[in-house]
Amino acid sequence: MAKPKEASGPEFWTPVAEVRGPRERLAVSRAPGAAGPVVALVHGLEGSGDSWRPLVEAFTGCRAYALDLPWRAGNPYRWRQHGTPADWLRQALDLVPEPVDVLLGHSFGSNAVLEHLATPHGTHVPSAAVLLAPFYRPESLTVDWPLHDAALAGFRRVIADGVRVGLGERARTMDPDVLSAMVATALERIGPVGFLSLFLQFVGTTELALAGVTVPTLVLAGQHDESLAGNRATALAAAMPAATVRQHVHYGHFCHAEQTGDVAAEIADFLAFLMKTPERNTP
Numbered sequence: 001m002a003k004p005k006e007a008s009g010p011e012f013w014t015p016v017a018e019v020r021g022p023r024e025r026l027a028v029s030r031a032p033g034a035a036g037p038v039v040a041l042v043h044g045l046e047g048s049g050d051s052w053r054p055l056v057e058a059f060t061g062c063r064a065y066a067l068d069l070p071w072r073a074g075n076p077y078r079w080r081q082h083g084t085p086a087d088w089l090r091q092a093l094d095l096v097p098e099p100v101d102v103l104l105g106h107s108f109g110s111n112a113v114l115e116h117l118a119t120p121h122g123t124h125v126p127s128a129a130v131l132l133a134p135f136y137r138p139e140s141l142t143v144d145w146p147l148h149d150a151a152l153a154g155f156r157r158v159i160a161d162g163v164r165v166g167l168g169e170r171a172r173t174m175d176p177d178v179l180s181a182m183v184a185t186a187l188e189r190i191g192p193v194g195f196l197s198l199f200l201q202f203v204g205t206t207e208l209a210l211a212g213v214t215v216p217t218l219v220l221a222g223q224h225d226e227s228l229a230g231n232r233a234t235a236l237a238a239a240m241p242a243a244t245v246r247q248h249v250h251y252g253h254f255c256h257a258e259q260t261g262d263v264a265a266e267i268a269d270f271l272a273f274l275m276k277t278p279e280r281n282t283p
Contacts, residue, residue, distance in 0.1 A: 012053055013066060017095040023082050027068035028095045036061040037101035037127075037271065040093060044107030044133075045198055046073045046162065046190065051106075055256045058264035065100070067092040071108060077193040085112035085201065086119055093124040102271065103129045106256055107158075107227065110134035110219075111201050117215055118208040128274055129217040130267055131243075133253045135198075135227035136205045138235035143203050151202065154226045155195050158253055159186055165254045210240035217243040218270040220263060222251035244270070 013029035029049055039062045041052045049066030056064045070079035070088050079088060089112045093100060103126045105113040110131035117129060141147065160183040164171045171179060219236065221228040228236065228247070237245040246266070248259075255263050 013049060016065065016097060019091075019095060024070045024079050024088070025068070026070070026088070026092045026095060028092065028097075029066045029068070031056045031064040031066065033060070033063050036063060038062070038096070038098055039064045039102040039104050040096055040100040040126075041066045042089060042103065042105035042109035042113055043067070043069060043072070044105075044109045045071050045194065046075075046159070046186070047071075047106065047109065048073050051166075051257060054260045055264055058260045059267055061268075062102075063098075065096050067096075069109070069112075071197070074189075077191070077197060080193070080197050084115060086115040089113065089116050090121065090124055100124060101127045104132070104267070105130070105134070106132045107134065107253065108198055108201065111205065114205070114210070115201075115208060117213045117217070118210050126215060128271060129215050130270065131217060131219045132256050132263065133221050133225055133227055133251075134219060134236075135202045136232050136236040136239075137202055138231055139206050140231070140235075141206075148199065151199050152195060155198060156183075156187060158227075159183060159190065161253055162186075165257050208239075210236075210243075213240055213242045215242060216274055218267065219243050219245040220251065220255065220266060221245075221247050222253065222255060223247045223249045225251065225253045227253065 013031060016028045016030050018025065018027040031053075041049065041056075041064060043049060043051055043066070049068050052064070052066050067089070069092055071085070085108070103113045103116070105111070111134050113129055113131060114134060116124070163183050163186055164179070167174065217240065219228075221233060223229065233245050233247055237243060248262070250259060251262075252258050
């Protein structure tokens with residue numbers, strides 16, 4: 001059963017609810033802000049709710065809830081055996097104290113949202129969704145060992161980029177050997193199960209019933225971010241008519257943290273357009 005939490009001190013996030021089951025913990029925290037659409041934030045693999053703070057501060061006019069999901073940083077990757085990412089996402093949404101208008105995900109979290117939207121369930125259907133740097137496999141992309149090896153190399157690069165982004169300004173002056181050692185430690189801790197959790201999710205995107213999704217969805221990615229590079233973006237747009245897919249040359253995989261202002265502006269424009277569109281059930 002969810003336990004209400006009280007705010008303490010000047011923290012940005014106010015704990016709202018937490019549930020500790022026999023296998024996993026789920027929690028929800030609320031950001032400052034009392035007006036606007038209710039936005040649920042779905043972090044990526046090895047991410048955290050706090051990674052959303054820059055974007056929430058830039059994107060004013062919403063009530064934002066950060067979901068703390070089993071694929072958080074430092075997790076032992078047992079969750080995959082007890083539910084899909086969409087299953088865990090829906091359990092976390094049960095803890096949000098008010099109906100969610102917008103689902104906003106990053107990377108693996110984006111794909112949890114994508115799976116949720118494409119799976120018939122009848123609950124927690126948002127008015128809109130925003131997917132930052134999701135990954136998608138076109139049907140033409142054969143699942144073979146070369147794809148596995150390329151995905152593993154890409155995974156290592158994303159983890160390295162995540163370590164760098166997490167360090168912020170410290171990464172600029174850090175000894176390269178120290179930074180490399182930190183990346184190696186992170187990869188060793190995540191291990192093969194962490195990589196395979198992402199790889200299997202990526203492979204399965206082709207099978208999602210995206211043509212039946214009616215929720216207006218904005219997809220933002222970098223032109224050089226391999227998760228959605230080249231024909232992957234084109235294939236996703238073709239498979240999901242409800243999605244508007246935009247790529248920008250200056251966006252990285254962690255665009256919500258590095259190109260924060262631009263991402264916040266695009267999300268605000270997207271939601272404002274939906275609100276002005278007739279016959280839309282929008283926030």
